[in-house]
Amino acid sequence: ANRLARVLRQRGVTSEDRVGLLMERSLDMIVGMLAILKAGGAYLPIDPAYPAERIDYMLEDSGSKIVLSQTKVIEQLWEEKQWKGDCLDVRKIDFEGMDESNLTPVNQSRNLAYVMYTSGTTGKPKGVMIEHIGIPNLVNSFKTAFKLKNGDRITQFANYTFDTSVGEIWTALLTSSTLILVPEDAIYNYGAFERLVLQQRVNALILPPTYLKHLDKNSFSFVRNIIVGGSASTPSLAKEWKNIYINAYGPTETTVTSTLWTEVEANQNEHISSVPIGKPVYNTQIYILNDDLQLQPIGIAGEMYISGDSVARGYLNRSELTKEKFVPNPFSPGEKMYRTGDLARYLPDGNIEFLGRIDHQVKIRGYRIELGEIESTLLEHPNVKDTTVMDWKEGESETFLCAYVVFKEPVPSAELRDYLSQKLPAYMVPSFFEELDSIPLTSNDKIDRKALPKPDISNQSKEYVAPTTELEKKLVEIWEEVLEVERIGVTDNFFNLGGHSLKAIQLISNIHKELQIEIPVRVIFEYPTVQQLARSLQNQERVESQSIEPIPERSYYPLSSAQKRIYVLQQMDLSVTHYNMPGAFFLEGSLEHQRLERAIQKLIERHDPFGLLLK
Numbered sequence: 100a101n102r103l104a105r106v107l108r109q110r111g112v113t114s115e116d117r118v119g120l121l122m123e124r125s126l127d128m129i130v131g132m133l134a135i136l137k138a139g140g141a142y143l144p145i146d147p148a149y150p151a152e153r154i155d156y157m158l159e160d161s162g163s164k165i166v167l168s169q170t171k172v173i174e175q176l177w178e179e180k181q182w183k184g185d186c187l188d189v190r191k192i193d194f195e196g197m198d199e200s201n202l203t204p205v206n207q208s209r210n211l212a213y214v215m216y217t218s219g220t221t222g223k224p225k226g227v228m229i230e231h232i233g234i235p236n237l238v239n240s241f242k243t244a245f246k247l248k249n250g251d252r253i254t255q256f257a258n259y260t261f262d263t264s265v266g267e268i269w270t271a272l273l274t275s276s277t278l279i280l281v282p283e284d285a286i287y288n289y290g291a292f293e294r295l296v297l298q299q300r301v302n303a304l305i306l307p308p309t310y311l312k313h314l315d316k317n318s319f320s321f322v323r324n325i326i327v328g329g330s331a332s333t334p335s336l337a338k339e340w341k342n343i344y345i346n347a348y349g350p351t352e353t354t355v356t357s358t359l360w361t362e363v364e365a366n367q368n369e370h371i372s373s374v375p376i377g378k379p380v381y382n383t384q385i386y387i388l389n390d391d392l393q394l395q396p397i398g399i400a401g402e403m404y405i406s407g408d409s410v411a412r413g414y415l416n417r418s419e420l421t422k423e424k425f426v427p428n429p430f431s432p433g434e435k436m437y438r439t440g441d442l443a444r445y446l447p448d449g450n451i452e453f454l455g456r457i458d459h460q461v462k463i464r465g466y467r468i469e470l471g472e473i474e475s476t477l478l479e480h481p482n483v484k485d486t487t488v489m490d491w492k493e494g495e496s497e498t499f500l501c502a503y504v505v506f507k508e509p510v511p512s513a514e515l516r517d518y519l520s521q522k523l524p525a526y527m528v529p530s531f532f533e534e535l536d537s538i539p540l541t542s543n544d545k546i547d548r549k550a551l552p553k554p555d556i557s558n559q560s561k562e563y564v565a566p567t568t569e570l571e572k573k574l575v576e577i578w579e580e581v582l583e584v585e586r587i588g589v590t591d592n593f594f595n596l597g598g599h600s601l602k603a604i605q606l607i608s609n610i611h612k613e614l615q616i617e618i619p620v621r622v623i624f625e626y627p628t629v630q631q632l633a634r635s636l637q638n639q640e641r642v643e644s645q646s647i648e649p650i651p652e653r654s655y656y657p658l659s660s661a662q663k664r665i666y667v668l669q670q671m672d673l674s675v676t677h678y679n680m681p682g683a684f685f686l687e688g689s690l691e692h693q694r695l696e697r698a699i700q701k702l703i704e705r706h707d708p709f710g711l712l713l714k
Contacts, residue, residue, distance in 0.1 A: 102197040103134035103167075103189065110165055110185065114205045116140040117214055119158055119166035119184075120259075121147055121176070124280055127189050128259060129268065131167045137202050141211035143226075144260045147172045150521050151181075153224070157216050158182040160416060161226055208232040214415055215262055217351050218468045218527065222475025226415035233354030233409040234269050240380035241270045244345055244359050245324050249275040251302040252321075254295075256281050261466065262351045263329060267305055276303075287600070287620035289608045293318035305347075308332040309601055313608065316340065328356065330462045330498070331453065332374040337363050348376035348453060351467065352424070352437045354409035357383055358451055375450040376443070383407035385451060386436065387443055392429055395444065400454055403443040406436035461490040463498055466526045473502065473529065476522050480515070482508045485538050487546050488529060491554065499597055500529040501554040505537055512595060530554075530597040554597075564588040564630075570614075571633045577609045578629060589630040593623060610636075 112118055118140040122128040135142040143161050145154055158166065159182060166182075170190045212231045219225040245251070253271040255278055257263035271278035279299050285291040293315055296304070300321045307329040316339070319325075325340060328347035337344050341363040349356035360377025379385045387401040388394060395401035406428045413421030428434040442454040461468050470488040477486045485505040492498045504515070512532040519528045531554040539550035566572045566589050578587050582596050593603070603623040611617050616639045626632040650656075658666065 100130050100133035100137055101199045101201060102194045103130060103192070104137035104202050105197060106187070106192060107134060107138035107140065107165065108202070110187075112138045112140045112165065114139045114210050117143050117161045117163045117211070119143045119145055119161070119163040119168075121145045121154070121166050121168040121172055122259075123147060123169065123172060124255075124259070124283060125169070126280070127169055129272075129278070129280075131189060132259075132268070133272075135167070136206075136212065137204075139205040139210075141228075142213045144213070144215065144264075146258060146260045146524070147176055149260075149524055151176070152522055153524070155181045156223060157226070158184060160223070161214055206231060211412070213265070215260070215265075215351055218466075218472045222472050224472070225417055225420065227351045228412040228415055229265075229354055230412055233411070234265065235273065236382050236408045237266055237354050237356060237380070238270050238273045240356065240359065241266055241326070242274050243381075244326065244361065245270070245303040247274050247276060247303065251276045251323075252279055252299055253277070253303045254279045254281050254299075254301055254305075256286065256304065256306060262355045263305055266326075266355045270303075284619060287604050287607075289313050289604060290611070296322065308336055311340065312336050313605060319343070326356075326359070329466075334374055337374045346374050346376060348451075350405075350437065350439055352411045352439075353383070353405045353407075354411070356380055357405050357409065358385065360450060362450070373452055375446060376453045377450055379407075380409075383409055384431075384436075386430065387445055387451070397445045397447055400442050400444045402457060403439045403441045403451075404436040405439060406431065406434055410435060410437050461498065461500075463490070463500060463526055466524075468500075468527055470500075473500070473519070473523065473527055476519060477502060477504065477515070479522075480510070480518055482506055482510050487538050487548075487551070489548060489551055499531070499599075500527075501531040501533060501551075502529040503533050503535050503538060503551055505535055509534070513592070516594070525600065530594070530599065564590045566629065568633060570636065571629055573614060574610075574629045574633055574636075577606065577613055581606045581609060587629065589633070590628050593627045598623075598627075 107118065112135070116139070118135045118138075120128065120131050120135065120142050122131060132142050143157065143163055145157055145166075149157075154176070163184060165185045165187060167187050167189055170188050173186060173188055208231050210231055211228055212234055213229050214226045215229065216224040216226050241247075245253075247270075251274070253267060253276050255264060255267045255271075257267060259268070268278060270276070279295070279301060281292065281295060285295050295301075297318045297320065301319075302321055302323045303325075304322060305326045305328065308327050309330060311325065311327060312333075322343055324343050324345055326345045326347045327336075327340075328349070332346050337346065344361075344363045346360040347356045348358045358377040358379055360375045362375075362377075384406040386394065386404040386406070387399075388404055389401050404426075410425070413425050424438050425435045426438055428436045440456060440458050442457055443451050444454060446452055461470065470490070473488045474486050477483050477488075483504055484507045486502060488500055488502045490498050490500055502515070504510075515532050516528055533552065533554055539547040563586060566575045571589050575587050575589065578593070578596075579585060581602055582593075582598060584596050587596065593606070598606070600620070603620050606623060607618050607620055614636075616636055618636070618639070622632070622635065626635045
C-alpha cells in the first residue's frame, strides 16, 4: 500500500483528489483503498458490473484523473469506456526496490476520505462526500457494539460500492481484527456462506435482514454479534437471533450508521409491530422535527434530522441539493444537520422507531433507490411516452419494484428490462412492467399512487405451458414456493415473475434441498425458464445430503490417518504438544440451578464427549 501510494503521489495525487477504484473483490481492492488514502486522495469505489455509461458518468462527474484497476477488469471493460483519464493496472506496476515505509500524512480530519455514489432523483447518481472524521467515529461505535477484541474476525459481505462495506472494512483494519473477504460464490450460496462463517471462526458480521432470514443459526457458534441493516427488519427475525442481534440505521450521508439497537431481550412483547432502530451512536444527535423544525414530543411522528461528526460534507457538484438536504442546526449554531426524509418517533425508553419515507425514495435489498432515476431513464426510451415507478410489499415479503408505462408504440417487457440493464445497476431494474393507457392523476395533477393497479404477474408470462417431466414438475413447485406465484409454466421467465439475485440464491438453495443438486447462481441467469433449467440439470450429479450418525459408544476407537500423523509427530518429540488448541468459555451473570442443568444437558446431547467427561 505504501509503495502504491508513492506511485500515486508521483502521478500528482494529493489531498482532496478523487481516485477511481474499479476492481473485483480482492486483496488488490483493499491495498488500493489504503494506497489512495495514504497518498492523500479520496477513493471512489466503482463496481465493474455497472453499465459502461454509468461508470463513465461517475468518473467524469467526480473529476477523477486516475483509476486503479486490475488486468482482468481492464481487459473486459476498458474498451467500452469513453472516459479518457489515466488507468493504472496494479498487477503491472513494478514495485521492486521501492520505499515501503509509511508516508507523511497530508490530510486533516475534515479532508475527503471517499466519495460514494447513490441513486439520484435527476436520473443521474449523486456523489456523497464523506470526510475522514466520520470513519473513526463509526469504527468506535461498531467496536463497542461488536464487543471486539484483538484478533477478532470480521467478514466483508457488502459490495465495496455499498456504504456498509465501510463499516466492515475499516472496523476490521482499525481494531487489530482480521478481515475475511467473502468470495462472491459464497455470498450467492447460503450453505457455502454458513460453512465459511464457521470454518473462519467469524466473530462479527453485518448482514441485510433479507439475507439473514435464510441462514441457519447453528452455523454461527463463534459469532458474538450481527449488525443487521440496509432495510427494515422484522420482529420475528430479531427474536430468532436474539442475544447476538443488533439493528442498525443510517443513510450514506451520515457515514453508514447513525443508530444502533441491541435490546432484543428487553422486548419480549409478541405483538410488537416493528423493530426499533435504536439510539444515536457516538458523537451523533438525532432530532425528530415537525415542518417548522420544532422538536416533536415522545411518541409523535416527525421527520428525522441527523447532526454530528459523521455528517457528510454534501453532494459533489450539487450545491443546490446540498443546501436543501444539509441545513443549519437550530439547536447547535455553526453546525449542520442532514434532512433524511424518513419519518420516525422517539419511544419512551429513548429508542427511535422508524415509520417509513415521506418521499418516493425506497430501499430494495439494502440499496437506496430514487424512483425518479428509474423513471428518467425509462423516459429516454424512444417508445416510452410516460411512466412512474412504485414499490410494492406484502406482509414480511421482500419489497419489489413495478414500472407503469404509457407507450407510443408497445415494447415487450424483456426489451425494457434489457434497455434498463444497460444503464442502471441490476438492483434498480423493476421486477414488473405494467402497460397503462395513462398515468392516473389526482385533482391537483399529482400522480395518484393509490389508483395504480397491483402488478398482475399473470400478464408477465406468455401462454401457460404445463410441465411434462417429473423434474419439470418438481422445479415448478420450487419456483412457485420461492416466487410466491401460482400456476407457473415451464416457459415463464424467472425474472419476469419477480425474480432477482436474492430470490435466485433462495432458488438454488431449495433445489439442493429438494433435488440434491448443487448449482452456482449464474445457472439461473443462463437458464431462466423451468424448461431450460430442467434440460441443464438432466445429467447433473446428485449430492445426497445425509446426517452423520454417531457410532456406538466404545472404550476406545481406531485412529484416522490425520490422528495417526499427530501421534507419530508427538512420539518424535515428546516435549512438544502438537495441535493443542486450548479454549475457555465464560458464562456471564447468574443462572438458576435448573436452567444451568438444562444448559449442560443440551450441551451433552449435542456433543457426546462432554457427557463422558462429566461422568
